[in-house]
Amino acid sequence: MKPIATTRSATGIPTGKLAVWWLIASEIVIFGGLLGSYIMHRLGHPEFGGYASHTNTVAGAINTFVLLTSSLTAVLAHHAAEQKDGEKAFKYLWFTIAGAATFVIVKSFEWHHEIEQGYTVTANMFWSFYYCAAGLHGLHVIAGAIMMAIVSFRARAGKELQQVELVGLYWHFVDLVWIFLFPLLYIAK
Amino acid sequence: MSEAAADHGHHTPAFYVKIWVILLMLLGVSLAGPEIGIQWVTLLTAFGIAVVKAYLVAKNFMHLNLERRYVVYLLLTAVAFMFLFYAGTSPDIMNHVGRNWTNVAAQAEVERATEALNHEVPHGADHGAEPASAEGAEHH
Amino acid sequence: MAQPETPETEPHSEHTGDDHGHDDHHEQSFVSKYILSTDHKMIAMQYMFTGMIMALIGGFMVYAFRTQLAYPGISVPGYGTVSAGEYNALVTNHGTIMIFWVAMPVLIAAFGNYLIPLMLGCDDMVFPRLNRLSYQIFLLSAIVLVVSFFVPGGGFGGAWTAYPPLSAKAEYSLTPLGSTLWLVAVALEFVAFLIGGINFVTTAMNSRAPGMKMFDMPIVIWMIVIASILFMASVGPLIAGAVMLFFDQNVGTAFFDPDRGGDPMLWQHLFWFFGHPEVYVVLLPACGITAEILTVFSRKKMFAYKTVINTALGTGILSFFVWAHHQFISGIDPRMANVFTITTVIISIPIAEMMFVYVATLYGGSITFSTPMLWALSFVVEFLLGGVTGLFLGASGADIYFHDTYFVLAHFHYTFVPIAILGTFAGITFWFPKMFGRMMSDKWGKIHFWGTVIPFNLIFIPLFMLGAAGQHRRIYSYENFPELAVPALQDLRILATNSLYVMLAFQVIFLINFFYSAFKGKKASKNPWDSNTLEWTAASPPPHGNFPGAMPNVYRGPYEYSHPDREDDFWPQDEPA
Numbered sequence: 060m061k062p063i064a065t066t067r068s069a070t071g072i073p074t075g076k077l078a079v080w081w082l083i084a085s086e087i088v089i090f091g092g093l094l095g096s097y098i099m100h101r102l103g104h105p106e107f108g109g110y111a112s113h114t115n116t117v118a119g120a121i122n123t124f125v126l127l128t129s130s131l132t133a134v135l136a137h138h139a140a141e142q143k144d145g146e147k148a149f150k151y152l153w154f155t156i157a158g159a160a161t162f163v164i165v166k167s168f169e170w171h172h173e174i175e176q177g178y179t180v181t182a183n184m185f186w187s188f189y190y191c192a193a194g195l196h197g198l199h200v201i202a203g204a205i206m207m208a209i210v211s212f213r214a215r216a217g218k219e220l221q222q223v224e225l226v227g228l229y230w231h232f233v234d235l236v237w238i239f240l241f242p243l244l245y246i247a248k
Numbered sequence: 249m250s251e252a253a254a255d256h257g258h259h260t261p262a263f264y265v266k267i268w269v270i271l272l273m274l275l276g277v278s279l280a281g282p283e284i285g286i287q288w289v290t291l292l293t294a295f296g297i298a299v300v301k302a303y304l305v306a307k308n309f310m311h312l313n314l315e316r317r318y319v320v321y322l323l324l325t326a327v328a329f330m331f332l333f334y335a336g337t338s339p340d341i342m343n344h345v346g347r348n349w350t351n352v353a354a355q356a357e358v359e360r361a362t363e364a365l366n367h368e369v370p371h372g373a374d375h376g377a378e379p380a381s382a383e384g385a386e387h388h
Numbered sequence: 389m390a391q392p393e394t395p396e397t398e399p400h401s402e403h404t405g406d407d408h409g410h411d412d413h414h415e416q417s418f419v420s421k422y423i424l425s426t427d428h429k430m431i432a433m434q435y436m437f438t439g440m441i442m443a444l445i446g447g448f449m450v451y452a453f454r455t456q457l458a459y460p461g462i463s464v465p466g467y468g469t470v471s472a473g474e475y476n477a478l479v480t481n482h483g484t485i486m487i488f489w490v491a492m493p494v495l496i497a498a499f500g501n502y503l504i505p506l507m508l509g510c511d512d513m514v515f516p517r518l519n520r521l522s523y524q525i526f527l528l529s530a531i532v533l534v535v536s537f538f539v540p541g542g543g544f545g546g547a548w549t550a551y552p553p554l555s556a557k558a559e560y561s562l563t564p565l566g567s568t569l570w571l572v573a574v575a576l577e578f579v580a581f582l583i584g585g586i587n588f589v590t591t592a593m594n595s596r597a598p599g600m601k602m603f604d605m606p607i608v609i610w611m612i613v614i615a616s617i618l619f620m621a622s623v624g625p626l627i628a629g630a631v632m633l634f635f636d637q638n639v640g641t642a643f644f645d646p647d648r649g650g651d652p653m654l655w656q657h658l659f660w661f662f663g664h665p666e667v668y669v670v671l672l673p674a675c676g677i678t679a680e681i682l683t684v685f686s687r688k689k690m691f692a693y694k695t696v697i698n699t700a701l702g703t704g705i706l707s708f709f710v711w712a713h714h715q716f717i718s719g720i721d722p723r724m725a726n727v728f729t730i731t732t733v734i735i736s737i738p739i740a741e742m743m744f745v746y747v748a749t750l751y752g753g754s755i756t757f758s759t760p761m762l763w764a765l766s767f768v769v770e771f772l773l774g775g776v777t778g779l780f781l782g783a784s785g786a787d788i789y790f791h792d793t794y795f796v797l798a799h800f801h802y803t804f805v806p807i808a809i810l811g812t813f814a815g816i817t818f819w820f821p822k823m824f825g826r827m828m829s830d831k832w833g834k835i836h837f838w839g840t841v842i843p844f845n846l847i848f849i850p851l852f853m854l855g856a857a858g859q860h861r862r863i864y865s866y867e868n869f870p871e872l873a874v875p876a877l878q879d880l881r882i883l884a885t886n887s888l889y890v891m892l893a894f895q896v897i898f899l900i901n902f903f904y905s906a907f908k909g910k911k912a913s914k915n916p917w918d919s920n921t922l923e924w925t926a927a928s929p930p931p932h933g934n935f936p937g938a939m940p941n942v943y944r945g946p947y948e949y950s951h952p953d954r955e956d957d958f959w960p961q962d963e964p965a
Contacts, residue, residue: 062510062511062512062513062514062516063510063511063512063595063939064505064508064510064511064512064513064514064591064595065512065514065515065595067510067594067595067596068594069593069594069595069596069600070316070593070594071316072315072316072319072594074514074590074594074595077590077593077594078514078515078586078587078590080315080319080322080323081322081585081586081589081590081620082586083323084322084323084325084326084620084621085326085582085585085586085620085621085623085624086624087323087326087327087330087624088326088329088330088620088621088622088623088624088625089624089625089627089628090624090628091326091327091329091330091333091624091625092330092333092624092625092626092627092628092629092658092661093625093628093631093632095330095333095334095337095338095625096337096341096625096628096629096632096643096654096658098334099334099337099338099341099342099654100341100342100649100651102338102342103341103342103343103344103354103358104354104357104358104361104649105358105362106358106361106362106364106365109361109362109365116279120275120279123275124272124275127268127271127272127275127301128268130268130305130309131264131265131267131268131309133309134264134308134309135261135264138259138260138261138264180635180639180641181639181640181641181642183361183642183648183649184642184643184648184649184650187635187641187642187643191631191632191635191641191643195628195631227309228310231305231306231309231310232310234305234309235302235305235306238298238301238302238305239298239302241278241298242278242294242295242297242298246278246279246281246282246290246293246294247290247291247294247295248282248290325621326621329621329622329708330625332708332709333625333657333661336657336661336709336711336712336724336728337654337657337658337661339720339721339723339724340651340653340657340719340720340721340724341651341653341654341657343721346721346722346723347721347722347723348722349719349721349722351646351651353646353647354646354649354651357646357648357649361649
């Protein structure tokens, strides 16, 4: 049983959801610091444009498509959870996890190819930022997939259905970060 | 969650799919932007569209339009702090010359890297030619 | 509202931590009660004792390197001769430990964990298991930091600010493992406090007792919550920076290496964007503790409750606008130096306002000079001295001379010691009866107080003078600086060091008083100080679940002392009108 404290809601926002909003706020500043540092260097160093021309826009676009689609399935899982349909939420959450897996697989092929060509993390500042930012984001993708897997089994058992929305919020945030990473690393050349 | 259920009345799966289709169309535009080859168009389609996409996801998928106002303010404050960080830091990092100071090392790096990029085999790097960086490193 | 299940009727699992409402009548194993507990009071104690152990380690370090400064080359009793490399590692880790492993865990985590649920009338934090995880990560970080001393090359010696290239390149720092472990420890500590902070903020926002509005919360809760928010909002860029520095150290990237396109200034900005709000992260809880004590022992309503909250919020926001005043002479754009000078001077206004409110609270009160009150008053006085000396450093012109001298060092010790030492002792002596159900000795408490505060001033006033005389920081021995090796200055160093010995010796009195009172002290009643806030309506010490039976309702603000219509000079928050 949860403490009484957990069941109270003075703000009107459920406690778990409130915590996720704070989590997202603290993640915004983590990614903000990294991307801000990158943009400063990008604007101060015209040569980054030349380096960036070697990123694989097609892979980036595929991954954008994958993440946008997984965001759709995440919100559909939330919708199912609201209808108290744990079974359906479970199904959609696993679609989302499949999206996360696809993302990571595409990413690993992409990185493999780039590293083979000599564009390693130490090649120059652009590639350092590239691997650092995409890597940090990739860790969030993996963490999100693990959390969704945990929540999905609870949802199928009809327990803690509100967590489907919480993990979905986190997933949308991961998607949002990628929405900005994609133009920063792939399109602006 | 009765209140939430009432609010979500118009948020049917079909609605979410519609948003998703719009997002994919926007992705298409941001990919098409650089093909025109004008820099400001590229920047606009890349970052303008990113902002629109982010807005659509935040509003419709994260349901920030139904959330209490101060959650939106909280998230915007976090973003605003990052602009603050950028504003305070970029004068030193982004600029390489200022009033009474010069960042010699950064200027030298820009020069060196531009030189190296110019010597790169044209259109070559994608086909297994030596990457610019490796060339540059050898000059040291 | 759901009531806790009645005790003794239901078996419960010891591992899930969902056993609130029980009065601990059942047998709990040592591990589940003391190590893996999810009870907020136990986690608070874990943070407090870990903080105390780390304070002893940090205190031992300062003993070693201050002895070296006063008596260069001497073999320090209990340590041995301090080499130049060890000196660097000692000062670096003294600073790191005292801020991240003493001030933060004790002021925010220990008091926050202990007080937030009790003062808000809850049975626990909203996420008890997350709370336990936060402590475990914190403990891991402390262990990693201590281990970093015993790896080949020794502990990191590049100052607590860890500026690259010294921190980034092993060939400069000579501590290939120590600097990485130091960085990992700090990063883990940040994660622990992020998790804890989310828990604190969510609890305060959502789980207040029925009837308690936002502006019925005690000031200390406000302060801890604001501090947690400041921490969350400022630490992000430094976490990103820590990842970048880790890559520079171990992968060979060049984020902070100007030779390969990086920029060491970036780290300074990332660090101080966090580092300056961090000062307020630890200051605000100490201000909050002081506010509670000042009202209780002057039997007066807080002079301007909302003003204190608003100034704290204002200070918090302003604290994000001042960070580059740490970098005036490290090559930032001079135009930015103008901006940051102005914001730095502005930030003294809200803090001064807060201090005025505290003094106004005292005015006309019937003051009892108990031990906690002495600590609280000394906090106000000593912190003011620290704040005032900051103005010299905030002005970018004067800072050209003062930068990196002992004047800076004395200035921030005049702020951090009141925060982390005086504020903490105020809190511990005030809430000790609640924590352990027994009273501390007032007489020995006062002896400890004077034995701490007087030597504290005798340590740092000489250091102000040394700094004004041009003595630079982070110098192992001044023998090679003819203008600084003169006897007049050496005498000041010896005075500071000898005062430090006295101060450290008096801490033994505190430890004896603390542990003796915890086991053998006079039994404390529920509300020994006649205080209003909710924690004093629970038993001393509060049982698991805090308020067995009925959870409290709240009818008024926390500072209704000496109300004209009442016979009692206090009016508990949960007493129906």
